[in-house]
Amino acid sequence: MIERNYKPNRCGKVFLAGAGPGDPELLTVRAMRVLASADFVLHDALVSAEILAMASPHAVLEDVGKRCGERAMRQEQIHARMIELARAGFSVVRLQGGDPMIFGRTGEEIAALVHANVAWEIVPGITASSAAAAAAGISLTNRRDAGQLTFLAGHRASDAAAVEIPAVPAGGATVAIYMPSGSYAEIAQNFLKRGWRRETPCVIVSEASTPHQRVVKSTIGSLGECERLPAPAILIVGETARLSFAVSPQNEIKTEVREIITSAP
Amino acid sequence: MIERNYKPNRCGKVFLAGAGPGDPELLTVRAMRVLASADFVLHDALVSAEILAMASPHAVLEDVGKRCGERAMRQEQIHARMIELARAGFSVVRLQGGDPMIFGRTGEEIAALVHANVAWEIVPGITASSAAAAAAGISLTNRRDAGQLTFLAGHRASDAAAVEIPAVPAGGATVAIYMPSGSYAEIAQNFLKRGWRRETPCVIVSEASTPHQRVVKSTIGSLGECERLPAPAILIVGETARLSFAVSPQNEIKTEVREIITSAP
Numbered sequence: 001m002i003e004r005n006y007k008p009n010r011c012g013k014v015f016l017a018g019a020g021p022g023d024p025e026l027l028t029v030r031a032m033r034v035l036a037s038a039d040f041v042l043h044d045a046l047v048s049a050e051i052l053a054m055a056s057p058h059a060v061l062e063d064v065g066k067r068c069g070e071r072a073m074r075q076e077q078i079h080a081r082m083i084e085l086a087r088a089g090f091s092v093v094r095l096q097g098g099d100p101m102i103f104g105r106t107g108e109e110i111a112a113l114v115h116a117n118v119a120w121e122i123v124p125g126i127t128a129s130s131a132a133a134a135a136a137g138i139s140l141t142n143r144r145d146a147g148q149l150t151f152l153a154g155h156r157a158s159d160a161a162a163v164e165i166p167a168v169p170a171g172g173a174t175v176a177i178y179m180p181s182g183s184y185a186e187i188a189q190n191f192l193k194r195g196w197r198r199e200t201p202c203v204i205v206s207e208a209s210t211p212h213q214r215v216v217k218s219t220i221g222s223l224g225e226c227e228r229l230p231a232p233a234i235l236i237v238g239e240t241a242r243l244s245f246a247v248s249p250q251n252e253i254k255t256e257v258r259e260i261i262t263s264a265p
Numbered sequence: 266m267i268e269r270n271y272k273p274n275r276c277g278k279v280f281l282a283g284a285g286p287g288d289p290e291l292l293t294v295r296a297m298r299v300l301a302s303a304d305f306v307l308h309d310a311l312v313s314a315e316i317l318a319m320a321s322p323h324a325v326l327e328d329v330g331k332r333c334g335e336r337a338m339r340q341e342q343i344h345a346r347m348i349e350l351a352r353a354g355f356s357v358v359r360l361q362g363g364d365p366m367i368f369g370r371t372g373e374e375i376a377a378l379v380h381a382n383v384a385w386e387i388v389p390g391i392t393a394s395s396a397a398a399a400a401a402g403i404s405l406t407n408r409r410d411a412g413q414l415t416f417l418a419g420h421r422a423s424d425a426a427a428v429e430i431p432a433v434p435a436g437g438a439t440v441a442i443y444m445p446s447g448s449y450a451e452i453a454q455n456f457l458k459r460g461w462r463r464e465t466p467c468v469i470v471s472e473a474s475t476p477h478q479r480v481v482k483s484t485i486g487s488l489g490e491c492e493r494l495p496a497p498a499i500l501i502v503g504e505t506a507r508l509s510f511a512v513s514p515q516n517e518i519k520t521e522v523r524e525i526i527t528s529a530p
Contacts, residue, residue: 025295028285028391032294099395100404102414107404111508122399124391126293130364134387139365139372141418148429149367151414153406164413164436169429243376 012086014113016106018099018125019047023209024054026126034123035059039090042081046097046232048210055093075105079112086118097232099127103153103178127151129176132205132234136215136244140174145239147171154180154187154235163187165194174238179231180204185224191237196220201241206233217244217259277351279378281371283364283390284312288474289319291391299388300324304355307346311362311497313475320358340370344377351383362497364392368418368443392416394441397470397499401480401509405439410504412436419445419452419500428452430459439503444496445469450489456502461485466506471498482509 015034020026027035035041035051038059043052045065052061064073064081073081078094085092100106100122113120129151133140140149150166154177163181166173180187184204192198198221206214206229218226220237280299285291292300300306303324308317310330317326329338329346338346343359350357365371365387378385394416398405405414415431419442428446431438445452449469457463463486471479471494483491485502 020293023295025298026293026389028291028293029297030288030290033290099391101395101398102405104404104406105408107407107505107508110402110404114508122402124291124395124399126364126389126391127395130366130389130392133366134389137375137387139369139375140367141369141416142372143370147418148431149416150431151406153412164434166413166415166431166434169431171429240372243372243379 011119012089012092013119013121014082014086014092014094014109015121015123016094016100016109017096017123018101018127019043019051019095019097020126021098021128021131021209022048022207023131024048024051026131026209027051027054028123028125031123031125034091034093035095037091038093040085041093041095042078043093043095044097047095051095059093075108078105079109082109082113083116083118086113086120087116096125097128099125102127102151128178128208128232129234129236131208132176132203132236133240135205135208135213136203136217136236136241138203138236138240138244140176140236140240142240145172146174148173150175152177154178154182163190165190165196167194168196172239174236174240177235177237180233180235183224184226184228184235187235188220188223191220196237200237201239201244202235202237203241203244204229204233204235206230208232208234215244217241276384277354277356278384278386279347279351279357279359279374280386280388281359281365281374282361282388283366283392284308284316284360284362285391286363286393286396286474287313287472288396289313289316291396291474292316292319293388293390296388296390299356299358300360302356303358305350306358306360307343308358308360309362312360316360324358340373343370344374347374347378348381348383351378351385352381361390362393364390367392367416393443393473393497394499394501396473397441397468397501398505400470400473400478401468401482401501401506403468403501403505403509405441405501405505407505410437411439413438415440417442419443419447428455430455430461432459433461437504439501439505442500442502445498445500448489449491449493449500452500453485453488456485461502465502466504466509467500467502468506468509469494469498469500471495473497473499480509482506 035055096104204216300320361369465485469481
């Protein structure tokens with residue numbers, strides 16, 4: 001079923017686009033343009049009204065996201081809908097939070113579109129951990145003690161213990177956990193089991209880049225005492241978090257920064 | 266020495282901004298805005314003329330980048346220049362390719378600005394591996410066999426053998442190597458030593474998101490037979506690269522895709 005009452009005289013196309021971390025200014029220029037000329041926007045539940053307002057006033061907005069763990073639409077239904085609309089000649093934006101290639105369903109969506117011989121294009125987005133690092137005022141790598149960077153999805157695993165924390169390489173590493181599940185104490189235990197030091201600094205950033213942004217600074221050893229911050233949250237662990245200065249006098253988003261570091265063991 | 270002949274009547278600020286992977290449309294809206302109102306832009310050598318043209322016509326552009334391994338300015342000189350300009354009341358954009366928090370010098374720059382009590386803000390950018398994955402038509406993670414994602418910098422290490430390839434976790438992983446150094450054969454050996462299978466697919470993407478973009482599909486076992494692609498290049502290794510379809514009929518950038526997979530051992 002196509003709800004629009006005209007048949008566009010062009011080939012349809014699906015844009016698999018990233019909505020970024022929350023701030024509408026963190027969309028790419030390209031994402032802004034494809035939204036502005038979209039006929040249909042199939043978006044996740046997390047995409048804000050402010051970002052959806054950037055879509056063409058003529059665009060039909062369809063929420064295909066997950067709520068309370070249940071999807072409004074199954075993934076196969078999303079595929080069928082994208083294909084149906086593109087075949088009818090519409091410009092379709094499939095809009096996911098962050099970067100569609102990091103912890104999204106983009107791989108499956110590309111496979112479905114290729115199988116259906118529908119034109120598509122990926123429009124990258126700013127991933128949540130970049131916005132979290134910007135909020136905390138830290139880099140994600142550095143030459144001295146963070147030579148690599150690993151992204152993990154906390155919410156994928158049924159229990160926190162199943163999240164596979166990497167061992168610390170000789171050149172050091174930063175680990176960013178998206179949507180950390182389980183208790184912070186359990187997560188800290190997982191890091192310790194993999195050989196990370198208790199004094200390793202970390203930051204938890206909640207709702208990065210939005211007016212509700214909050215940053216808590218801690219260490220692996222003190223992480224268990226931090227209160228749980230509202231989702232979406234990112235936990236960044238590693239030496240780069242040591243110099244966290246989310247206190248620049250003129251940052252436009254006022255950020256509450258708390259520091260929770262108990263006495264070293 | 267300040268080359269501008271007026272004294273702005275406001276507080277200076279430094280924007281540590283990402284220029285993205287190359288395509289000017291992959292800047293964020295925020296990066297575009299801070300560039301458009303900058304008094305000074307201190308940019309890396311890799312930032313294209315097309316992107317620099319987005320700066321205010323009144324902005325002074327200063328190339329502080331590295332050429333032939335030698336920096337036009339030492340890092341400490343870049344710090345001093347940013348601080349001097351911000352203290353004089355100017356709006357300064359420190360523009361690095363990609364995301365300034367991933368394999369940039371942003372941690373050191375923040376520390377210098379905080380020490381000097383100068384206002385600053387991080388403006389995230391699209392990192393090169395996202396543009397590379399978009400070019401190759403792949404996701405960087407997936408639920409089935411790529412539960413985590415690691416970024417490594419190939420050019421940091423003096424020899425390729427020193428690049429610390431992570432072991433494959435039970436949930437699978439994707440590894441993206443920025444600026445792979447050494448021969449592709451050596452890199453392949455490093456993956457094999459860490460337990461990766463010879464049949465694991467990979468893609469090399471050169472000059473992602475630019476008109477010169479090239480994609481080569483291969484496997485770890487065949488990587489050594491691939492010709493070296495021009496920098497900047499990204500090597501993405503992992504099961505997500507299996508479904509690489511950089512062949513969408515209407516992608517606007519025409520991409521040469523070659524497939525180099527020799528018979529399995």
